[in-house]
Every structure is written in C-alpha cells, then in structure tokens.
Amino acid sequence: MVSSDPTPRISNRISGLTADGLTRLLSEGHESGALDLAVGIPSAPATPPALINAAHRALDEGIHQYEAQAGNIRLREWLASTFRTPADPRTELTITAGATEAFFSALMAVSNPGQEVVIFEPVFEHFINVTILCGCNPKVIRLDPPKWTYNETDLEAAVGPNTCAVVISTPNNPTGHMSTAEELEHLAKLCARWNCAIISDEVYSQFTFDERRHISPGDMPQLKSRSLVVGSFSKSHAISGWRLGFLRAPAALTTAARKVHNSATAGTAAPLQAAFARAAATVKGFVTPSDNLRVQRDRSIKMLGEVGLRCFEPDGGCYFMADIDKLPYENADAFAAHLLQDAGITIAPGRFFYSGSGDAGRRLVRVAFNRSQSFLDEVERRLRKFVPRSCPPRSLVQTGAHLTTDIHESVLG
Numbered sequence: 585m586v587s588s589d590p591t592p593r594i595s596n597r598i599s600g601l602t603a604d605g606l607t608r609l610l611s612e613g614h615e616s617g618a619l620d621l622a623v624g625i626p627s628a629p630a631t632p633p634a635l636i637n638a639a640h641r642a643l644d645e646g647i648h649q650y651e652a653q654a655g656n657i658r659l660r661e662w663l664a665s666t667f668r669t670p671a672d673p674r675t676e677l678t679i680t681a682g683a684t685e686a687f688f689s690a691l692m693a694v695s696n697p698g699q700e701v702v703i704f705e706p707v708f709e710h711f712i713n714v715t716i717l718c719g720c721n722p723k724v725i726r727l728d729p730p731k732w733t734y735n736e737t738d739l740e741a742a743v744g745p746n747t748c749a750v751v752i753s754t755p756n757n758p759t760g761h762m763s764t765a766e767e768l769e770h771l772a773k774l775c776a777r778w779n780c781a782i783i784s785d786e787v788y789s790q791f792t793f794d795e796r797r798h799i800s801p802g803d804m805p806q807l808k809s810r811s812l813v814v815g816s817f818s819k820s821h822a823i824s825g826w827r828l829g830f831l832r833a834p835a836a837l838t839t840a841a842r843k844v845h846n847s848a849t850a851g852t853a854a855p856l857q858a859a860f861a862r863a864a865a866t867v868k869g870f871v872t873p874s875d876n877l878r879v880q881r882d883r884s885i886k887m888l889g890e891v892g893l894r895c896f897e898p899d900g901g902c903y904f905m906a907d908i909d910k911l912p913y914e915n916a917d918a919f920a921a922h923l924l925q926d927a928g929i930t931i932a933p934g935r936f937f938y939s940g941s942g943d944a945g946r947r948l949v950r951v952a953f954n955r956s957q958s959f960l961d962e963v964e965r966r967l968r969k970f971v972p973r974s975c976p977p978r979s980l981v982q983t984g985a986h987l988t989t990d991i992h993e994s995v996l997g
Contacts (some may be wrong), residue, residue, distance in 0.1 A: 600716045602709045618924055619963055621884075622932040624757070624819065624902055626954040629875035631822040634867045638859035651854035653846050655679025655830070659861035663830060666871045669803045675835040678842055681852040683787050683816035683829040688714050689848065690812040690831055691749060693840035694781040695720050699748040704734060706905065706937035706945060708757045708785070720748065724939050729905060729948075730896045732761035736770055743774045750775060753785040754799070755792065758937050758950040759905050760898020762792065765799055772806040781837070783812045787829075788901035790820040790871075791954075793878050796899050802832055809834055812841065817860065819902060819954060820873045826856045877902055877954055884953040887964050892972055893949070902954035905934065908947050911972050915946045919972075927970040929963060 654660070660673035671677055680686040687710065695701065697719030703711050705724050715722045723742050725734055743750065750771060754763040763784075775782050782801050789798045801811040813832040818824035829852075831841055845851075864870045885895040885904065893906040913919040916933040923929050934948025955963075 597716055597719065601713050618928045618930045619959065619966065620930050621951050621953070621955070621963065622930040624952045624954060625824055626819055626822040626902070627956045627959055628877065628880060628954050629820075629822055629873040630956075632863065632867065632870070632874065634870075635821060635823065635859060635863045638863040639856060642855040642858045642862070647855040647858050649854060651679075651851050651857055653851045654842060655851065656854070656857035656861050658865065659857050660830075662861060662864045667803070667832070668800070669808070671802075671832055672835070676832060676838050678831045678838060678845055679852060679857055680829040680831055680845060681849045682818065682824075682827040683785065683814050684710060685827075685845065685849055685852075686814040686816075686829045686831040687711070687783065687785065688717070689841045689844040690781075690783050690814060690833070690837075691715065691718050691720075691751075692844040693837060694783075694812070695748040698746075700744075700746045702739070702742050702747055702750040704752065704756075705939060706758050706934065706948075706950075707939070708753060709936065711751050711753075711785075712939060722939065723747070726938075726944065727759070727761075729759075729907070732756065732759040732896075733764075733767065739770070740774065743778055743780065745778060747778055747780045749781040749783050751783045751785070752801075753787075755788040755898065755900030757785070757788065757901060758903045758932075759896070760901045760903055762796055762798060762899040768799060768801055768804055768807060771801075772804065775807070775810055779810075781810050781812060782807060783814065785814045787814065787816045787819060789815070790873050791877050791902055792900040793876075793881060793898070798900065810837075812837055821860075823856075826860075827852055828856060828860060880953045880955060880957075880960065883960055883964075884951055884955075887960070887967050888951060891967055891970060895951070903950055903952055905948050905950055908949065913972070916949050917946075920949065922973065923970065927966040929966060929970075 655678055657673065659679060660677045664671045664673040664677055680689065691714055695718045699720050700723045701715045701720045702723045702725065705726055712722050725738050725742055727734055752763055771782060784801045786800055792798050800813055801807040802813040811833065816829040833841060881898065885897060888906060889895055892911045894909060895904055895906040898904040908916055908919050911919060920931050920933050923931055932950040934945035934950060937950060938945040
C-alpha cells in the first residue's frame, strides 16, 4: 500500500533536540539593532592582524584543496607544544570543524546507544543535543550558585555501570566555574571505578582570572588515559566563523574518534589551518590572547549590579550568571524582554541552560562579556537610562514569550 503522506518519516531522536534558542534570540536582537550580551561571539580579544594576513596569503598561494583528515601537521605540532604535558601531534591530536564537531566525535567514540552521559547543569545545550543524537540518556546533576560546585554524594549516585562518559566544561559555559584539582581527583576515582571516559570542554581555558590556574584532565596522570579534551581557537583568537577546533586524546581514543571525524566532516578548511599554523610559527606569544577579559568581566559585573542584578563572579571564561531576585519581575524572560525593548540590550534567560520544564533557571540570566571597551561604553550609556519596572506593559511580556518560550521548546524548554 502506498502512503498518502508526502513527508518521509522523521527520526524520533530529533524530537528531543533543542531549538538553538540563543542563536534565534541573537537574530531577533540584531533586527532591532540591539547590543548583544547574550551570545559569546567575541568582539574581544581582537582577531590578530597577522592571522588575517596569513589567510590572505594562503588563499593567494592556492591552498584550496583537501587537507589531511587529521589536520595540518604544522598546526598540530604547534598545538602540541602549547600543552602543559606532552601530546603526540600525529597520534593524539585532531583538528576539527570547531569544538562542536570535536565534542560530537569524542562522545560518539566512547558511547553506545542506551548508555548514560553524566552532565552538570546549568549546561551548554549542545552537550544535551549530542548526547541525544548518540542515542544516549543525559543524567543531569544540578549545581547551585554562587560556587557552582557539585555535591560528591550526588555525583557518586549518578555514575555507575551504565555510564559511558562524564562531561565537564572548564572554565564552564555558562557559569565560569573552573574545575579544581580536588574535583578532578574525585572524578578520576569514579571514572576508574566504572571504566568511563571524561570529556572536558576547554574552549575558554585561555581566559582565567585572579591568579587561578586552569587544570586539564589531560594533564593529570590519573585521568589522562581516559580523557578526551575539546578545544577551539574561536574565542581565544576571535575566529568563531573559521570553525577551527581540536580534540586531544590518547592514541587509542584518538583512533576511534577520528573514525567519526572522518565520516562526519572529513576535515576542516585547509587554507585556514595553514594560515593559523603560519601565524602561530611567526608571531611571538601567539598562543596567548591579546586581551584576557578580566577588565571586561569586572566592568560588566559592576554595570549590571548597578541595575539590580546579583552577579556571580566567574573564575574564568567569558560568561557569568546573575539572578534577578532584587528586581520587580516575575521571571528572567520578562526582564530580558524589558531590557531589550527599553534599553536595546539582549541578555540570555537562564532557563536556556537547564533541562526539563520546571522552574530551574527562571530567575537567572547569562551575560557574555567578551566585548570591546567601546561596545561596553555604549552598553553602559544605555543602562544608565534603564529603569526596572514592577509592571511592564503586556506587550513586553509577549515579546519575552516570543523571544524565549517559542524559541526554546523541547528538552531545554
């Protein structure tokens, strides 16, 4: 019998994916000329001029064809030299299409359908989506401000024989918390007990504050053999559109992850890899961002604190969370809508970073502060004129619903 339905069947797993609410929120804000404090697209640090010039040269020289699937070897060799502990550029490093693809390849390499992935929330929604695409079940552990540290008893109850991986982000998106040596040592014991992997998102490792030191599981002897470290140049060198990320893992795990990488993307942009390798080899101090964002962090906390937000100071990264408990709004959606309409500033409602349909995150917002000083000058000018209102007009609440509820239905809705 021929079906009368013209639409082919859609995968069941797609129904569990989030609607990428932050991207759509940014789009709404751009249409109104709003200043974006919602999404982490950097305007600081500045993209290195040497990197731009190197990209021009690579294109002029005719580097237009496929690169080795594992990535430009000069780039991998330079990257290996930047780590605290050695990594073999040929067998332990893969250049990926951004950290997004690195995480996907990592989790696919260590998971089987039906297994569990332990994730801490508030969470970058991509971790949930990839877990679902892998056919696995997210097992979420909720963290609380102001420290955003996990409870050891909760974690020990969550990790077990069906756990394939524990996912961490350090410095964390969205909280800015950096994993401590004590936390990682506890994780090491649990992962060894249940023979599971640890996937560590370290995209923001170049941004640390107040003399804190970033610690990677890949640098810890008790975790190195089971660690898959995800990194990117998107934020550190302000080239998010170049889609240059990497995956660092022991040789056996790299071999497995490269099978996924080769099937999913077969590599990433050859001229841009060549450009990055050339700039890194010729520019002194290229590994370190030109701006460490501490000034922007402190300035953003001060500005938003004066509006009435309680800001939770981050250890690192380019985001912090804040609550609206001192403000006269029913929830963060209403505050975000009012801030957009009256001040022309977008901010991310906290529930984007929580799973389920409860009240978690409803009174929180996330702020992205990797912005230039001139950008923050204009933010400050607008905030000085902004007056929180106890009863915003109905149109504002409707705008908030349009910007948040409509765009974020599903697992994080």
